[in-house]
Amino acid sequence: MVQRELVELARSGDREAFSALAASVVDRLYATAVLILRDHSMADDATQETIVRAWRDLPSLRDPDRFDAWLRRLLVNACHDEGRHERRRRPEMTLLPIHEPSVGDSSGALADRDALERGFRRLSSDHRAAVVLHHYLGLSMPEVADATGVPLGTAKSRVHHATRALRAALEADARGGMTTGGTA
Amino acid sequence: MTRNDDFDRTLETWLRRQAPPQAPDRVLEAALQRAESESQRRSWLHRLAGGTPMTIMLRVATVAAVLAIAAFIGLQFSNLPDNIGASPTPIPSPSAEPSESAAPSVVPESAEPSVEPSTAGLVVRLLGGGEAGRVHVVTIVDDGRVITTDPNPAGGVDAPIERRLTAEGVQLIRDEMDATGLSFADSASYMPVGPGGESPPMGGAGPALEVGQPGGGTAVIAWVLFNDIDDLYDLEPQPEAEALEALATRLSTLEEWLPASAWADATGVPFEPERYRAWIYSQQWESSLDELPVEAATVAWPLVQGSDAFGDAVDGVAQESIEGSGPPRCRVVTAGEAVPVVEALEAAGAEPDVFSTFPGQAFALGSRETGRLVTITFESILPHAEASCGVEVGF
Numbered sequence: 001m002v003q004r005e006l007v008e009l010a011r012s013g014d015r016e017a018f019s020a021l022a023a024s025v026v027d028r029l030y031a032t033a034v035l036i037l038r039d040h041s042m043a044d045d046a047t048q049e050t051i052v053r054a055w056r057d058l059p060s061l062r063d064p065d066r067f068d069a070w071l072r073r074l075l076v077n078a079c080h081d082e083g084r085h086e087r088r089r090r091p092e093m094t095l096l097p098i099h100e101p102s103v104g105d106s107s108g109a110l111a112d113r114d115a116l117e118r119g120f121r122r123l124s125s126d127h128r129a130a131v132v133l134h135h136y137l138g139l140s141m142p143e144v145a146d147a148t149g150v151p152l153g154t155a156k157s158r159v160h161h162a163t164r165a166l167r168a169a170l171e172a173d174a175r176g177g178m179t180t181g182g183t184a
Numbered sequence: 185m186t187r188n189d190d191f192d193r194t195l196e197t198w199l200r201r202q203a204p205p206q207a208p209d210r211v212l213e214a215a216l217q218r219a220e221s222e223s224q225r226r227s228w229l230h231r232l233a234g235g236t237p238m239t240i241m242l243r244v245a246t247v248a249a250v251l252a253i254a255a256f257i258g259l260q261f262s263n264l265p266d267n268i269g270a271s272p273t274p275i276p277s278p279s280a281e282p283s284e285s286a287a288p289s290v291v292p293e294s295a296e297p298s299v300e301p302s303t304a305g306l307v308v309r310l311l312g313g314g315e316a317g318r319v320h321v322v323t324i325v326d327d328g329r330v331i332t333t334d335p336n337p338a339g340g341v342d343a344p345i346e347r348r349l350t351a352e353g354v355q356l357i358r359d360e361m362d363a364t365g366l367s368f369a370d371s372a373s374y375m376p377v378g379p380g381g382e383s384p385p386m387g388g389a390g391p392a393l394e395v396g397q398p399g400g401g402t403a404v405i406a407w408v409l410f411n412d413i414d415d416l417y418d419l420e421p422q423p424e425a426e427a428l429e430a431l432a433t434r435l436s437t438l439e440e441w442l443p444a445s446a447w448a449d450a451t452g453v454p455f456e457p458e459r460y461r462a463w464i465y466s467q468q469w470e471s472s473l474d475e476l477p478v479e480a481a482t483v484a485w486p487l488v489q490g491s492d493a494f495g496d497a498v499d500g501v502a503q504e505s506i507e508g509s510g511p512p513r514c515r516v517v518t519a520g521e522a523v524p525v526v527e528a529l530e531a532a533g534a535e536p537d538v539f540s541t542f543p544g545q546a547f548a549l550g551s552r553e554t555g556r557l558v559t560i561t562f563e564s565i566l567p568h569a570e571a572s573c574g575v576e577v578g579f
Contacts, residue, residue, distance in 0.1 A: 013224055019216055025214075030207030035199060044211050051215035056222050063474075116198050135192065136199040151409075151429065167191050 010055070018058070022051050025068075028074055035132040036079045046078040050111040053078065072137075072147040076129050116154055119169030123162050130158035131166075256444035267564030304329070306396030306568040307357055310435045314410070321436050323347070323566050325355055326396075328448055330438065331455045331566060333543040344543045344564050360434050361395070364427040368395040373408040374425040391432055396568065402404045457564040457570050458542060460522045464494045465512040466556045468484040478534040480551040494533070496573060514573035522562045528561070537561065556575040 001017075003024070009017035029050055033043035053074050061070050113117045120128060126148070145155035304327030311318035319341060323331040328349040333341040349357070361368060375390070390408035396466065397403060407425040413458025439450070529547045537559050540546035545562035565571050 013218070018219070022216060022219075023212060026212045027206045030211055031203035035205055036201060040204075042202075044208070047207060047211050048215040048218065051212070052218045052222060056224055057218040104497075114516050115193065131195070132199065135196050136203065151431070152432070163191070163195065166195060170191070170194075 002063045003067065007058070007061070007067045011058045011061060011064065018055055022054070025071060029071070032072075032132055032137065033079055033177060035136055036129045037082055038126055038128070042082045046075065046082045049078040049081070065093065069143070069146055071138075072133070073149065075081075076133075076147050076149070078123060080127060082125075115170045115172070116166060119166045122169075123165060127158050127162035129164075130155060131162045134159050135163075151176045197260070219280070227425070247453060248333045288448040300371040304567065306394065306402060308355060308361065308396070308435065310432055311394070312432075312436075314393075318392055319541045320344075320566065322438070323568075324435075325567050326354055328354055329567065331543075332452075341541055341543060343545050344455035344566070345431070347447065347452050348449040349442075349446055350448045352447070353442055354440060356446055357435075360431060363557060364431050366424060366427060368393070368403055368405060369397070371404045372406075372424075374405075374422065376408055376419045376425070376430065378423055384571075391428075393428065393432070394568075402568065445549065455543075455564055455566075456519060458519055459565045460517050460519065461514055461542075461563040461565060461573055462495065462517045462522060462560075463512055463514050463559075463561040465561075466551070466554075466558045478532045478547075478549050479528070480549040480556075516565070516571055516573060517562075525560070526562060 002019070004023070006021040006024075010021050026047065030043060033046040033050075034040060037043050037046060041112045050071065054071060057074075061067065120131075123131070125155045129148055130144055133139045133147055134141070139147065140154055141156050141159070144159065145152045148155060148158075150158075213216060226575055304325040307324040307326050309323040310321040312321045320333050320336075322333075323329075325331075328351070330347045330349055331344050332347070333344045335341055390406055392404055392406040395405065397402045405428065407422075407423060407428045409425040409429045444450070495513045497511035497513050526545055534547040534549055537546035537548040540559075542561050542563035543563060543566065544563040549560070550559045551558050552557075
């Protein structure tokens with residue numbers, strides 16, 4: 001059954017169709033939430049909340065073909081709600097495991113990865129969301145604005161500022177690495 | 185390939201590798217279990233139009249009740265005191281816990297709440313919306329002062345900057361406000377609603393304007409605008425919110441459209457308030473304190489007598505504090521009291537707290553003895569803002 005049919009059935013209250021719909025999107029929702037929130041426990045909560053809100057508010061979705069965009073909006077809002085508590089939980093947050101084999105990774109790539117991790121964690125969840133939506137999900141800027149509920153200019157500004165900060169983190173790390181190498 | 189392309193590719197590769205390939209089974213199971221106990225929400229209009237076996241009298245009674253509630257809310261809103269919302273509502277940045285070995289306080293504990301004195305009237309103040317509450321963007325006073333705070337990439341704001349408009353410049357600001365067609369004479373709230381009066385789910389707070397009134401007092405105009413949201417929901421048009429959003433964009437980009445003749449002094453200088461809210465807060469810090477080079481106990485603390493002795497706990501925040509954190513404490517201090525502390529912290533190399541959304545200066549310190557992150561924030565009290573710590577705090 002195609003997604004549009006599942007959405008229409010779920011919108012009219014069909015729980016079985018909604019379960020199938022949720023199963024088809026949960027992995028993507030979770031991965032996006034993990035990247036935005038940088039915390040598995042918070043991503044668990046945000047993903048669950050998104051699915052529950054989707055069920056509850058699905059009747060208000062006018063165009064079933066806009067389900068993906070609507071769901072992204074719900075996810076970003078759920079991440080915002082989690083992120084609202086992020087500052088208070090910040091000391092309790094743990095580094096994420098990296099989902100890639102470490103074999104064959106060059107020291108330069110490892111350094112980049114660490115620098116990106118540090119830089120990414122210092123961004124606000126608003127900025128992380130913009131980066132993830134644009135650079136991970138491949139959304140256009142208008143789609144990022146749509147998903148985050150901000151004007152297009154704000155979405156562009158967030159992606160710009162965030163990537164600039166990340167690039168600066170990489171460059172600072174590279175400079176630090178060169179200094180260390182020179183004195184060793 | 186450009187340098188930017190290289191970076192984008194590096195970033196995209198890193199994000200793909202960071203993304204977990206699949207969600208744990210428990211996530212979907214728990215979500216569906218929760219959804220099982222939830223009913224779907226349908227608009228009032230939908231329900232009143234049919235489907236639900238309501239009697240005509242019950243439908244009439246329901247509509248009457250909704251209208252009565254709406255009228256009551258409207259009445260309450262129109263009776264808001266003039267100074268409501270006069271202070272921005274950001275999350276207080278975690279602020280610092282004083283060291284037990286701190287120097288004796290030189291600051292009396294008798295700062296009385298008042299409105300920051302100013303002979304000039306408030307023209308308008310723009311507070312941006314955000315996930316954690318409203319954040320100051322710009323304040324314009326009719327003596328020409330323009331005080332702005334710019335966002336930083338970490339999500340906090342930089343210290344406020346003051347520039348000055350001519351009388352013509354101030355008039356151009358008023359003209360921009362008039363051009364919206366809104367009166368700004370009364371507090372108002374423009375939120376996206378569906379035909380049944382329900383708002384779509386949203387997080388955080390929307391932006392707001394505080395507008396000075398000719399006879400004194402302030403009207404607060406708040407709005408939320410979801411661009412393209414009508415593609416997703418059956419929402420009513422939002423001409424007022426769109427006009428306010430456009431005005432907000434103009435107010436936050438003054439240098440892009442005001443003519444040179446509108447500026448008496450376009451060069452920004454640090455805003456120097458007469459008073460600050462000094463926030464002190466600490467929280468357990470389980471990560472390394474190495475990133476916080478200044479040890480709290482080694483800093484001279486002219487403001488601080490000892491733990492829990494500074495100012496007053498802010499109750500609303502205390503209830504929301506995380507486990508292991510003391511309640512944020514706050515006291516209004518004069519510039520003469522605050523500036524030496526800021527200078528001492530800067531001289532000691534204290535780490536600026538870039539996450540702070542207060543218009544002011546914030547520093548994060550490490551307390552190795554207690555293993556706590558300690559921050560102290562000096563929030564500038566802007567013109568026509570309430571000079572007290574009894575501010576609404578947006579959690």
